[in-house]
Amino acid sequence: MFGQLKLILIGITLLGATGGVAYVYKLKADNAILKENQIKLEEAVNEQQQVIAQQKQDFESILEANKELNKLSASLQKDLDVLDDKFNKTNASGKKRDIGDLANARPSTIERIINRATSNAQRCVDIAMGSPLTEKELNATKKSEINSECPSLANPNFIDY
């Protein structure tokens, strides 16, 4: 009877010890997984931060490109307005310029003017298509030196006051 009780007690003790060891192993395994998870989470956070930084940079680039495009459009519209004004300028007496009347009265003078303007306009298209600016165009600062058809394009150093 006493022997049997002793065996049972030993069995219980061994079972407890085995359970304890198994539990420690489980804790160790859990701990390793937790450490791995922690590393993965840190990496994920780091990657997310990089993505956010890149998105921020992209957004700033888009804003900047839009701003530059608007600025360019405004300056091109100004050139168009100047051209429109050349044809429809109103003089001091309130009369609108009529290029037809002028050409009828002084055909050779107007011919010379529009031929020069056409040559200038062709140069503007050349520049628009990628032709580099000449030294003369770059150095033009006076009204008499500029390409009056597209000063914003052909003469970047000219400031119209």
Added chain:
Amino acid sequence: MTISCSRGVDRIETVKTEVKRAPLNLDKPAVPKQEELNWIIINSENAEEVFAKLKEKGTDPVLFGLTDDEYEDLSMNFAQIRNYIIQQNFVLDKYKEYYESEEVNGTVEKR
């Protein structure tokens, strides 16, 4: 048989490597050479003189005409086409800069 039973099947591992798209890098077309144009203004008074000059030069005595309003419209159209080319070029450059810039250390470096 003993050997094949004792050794399990190896797991195949695949690795994904991101390969960046090669930039398109198309050259811009060469600037075409434009021919010089010469306008001739003709009215009821100088018509004969103009045609006589054309004959003198050996040019066909014929002119393709525009009224003053149409001349203005042509000038405006020409200017608008020019502006369109400029804007189109600008947009192309910006797209190239945006999509074909090189990524270095997480930051974008413009080419």
